[in-house]
Amino acid sequence: MKFNDKLPENLDDLLQFRLVCDCGKIHSIDLLGISIKKNALEDIITYVRQIGKKLTITLIMDDITKLICGHRVAELLRKDGYKTFQFVVPDNAGNKPYANEEALKNVEMRLENVDLAIAVGCGTINDLTKLASYRKGIPYIVVVTAPSMNGFTSAIAAISIKGIKRTIE
Numbered sequence: 001m002k003f004n005d006k007l008p009e010n011l012d013d014l015l016q017f018r019l020v021c022d023c024g025k026i027h028s029i030d031l032l033g034i035s036i037k038k039n040a041l042e043d044i045i046t047y048v049r050q051i052g053k054k055l056t057i058t059l060i061m062d063d064i065t066k067l068i069c070g071h072r073v074a075e076l077l078r079k080d081g082y083k084t085f086q087f088v089v090p091d092n093a094g095n096k097p098y099a100n101e102e103a104l105k106n107v108e109m110r111l112e113n114v115d116l117a118i119a120v121g122c123g124t125i126n127d128l129t130k131l132a133s134y135r136k137g138i139p140y141i142v143v144v145t146a147p148s149m150n151g152f153t154s155a156i157a158a159i160s161i162k163g164i165k166r167t168i169e
Helices: 040-051 063-079 101-110 123-136
Strands: 018-020 026-028 056-061 083-088 116-120 140-143 157-161 164-168
Touching: 040 063, 040 116, 040 140, 056 063, 056 101, 056 123, 063 083, 063 116, 083 101, 101 123, 101 157, 116 123, 123 140, 123 157
Parallel strands: 056 083, 056 116, 116 140
Antiparallel strands: 018 026, 157 164
16 A cells, blocks of 8 residues: 555544554644634634633734734734734845744744744744744644645744754754
8 A cells, every 4th residue: 555545535634643654654744723714714713722721822923924814813812811922023135034043033032931822924934933832842823824835734944044044853
């Protein structure tokens, strides 16, 4: 049987999927939930409640994703009783954020004494939040703003260290 023959065909069946592969590795998808539908943003409360109540949450975003839906996410969370903070990753060269050591340290600092990190965005924002939350030992949720990006299920983050782009587990 081929590897692809062992994969579930239904999206919901992929959640928490684990497969002991013939290569000797365990391949897994550690996602707890996915919402792909009209008004999916409203489901953020359901997912946050699964993690806990009375949480302190930091939203990590950039200037564009803050406008697209960052304000709305913060509003939904506050209405449900969560204490929220927002951190806008500053733009770098090219008028957009860049995933480097400085940006990672800034995100990690914003995750001090919080219970949950929420990345509002993709690519750089997701990688910074994913790695920083992992290092801080807190869960993270990503509010996707570009569904073509595939880093949400990846166990690596692309970060520039001393000017060289690296993938960090």
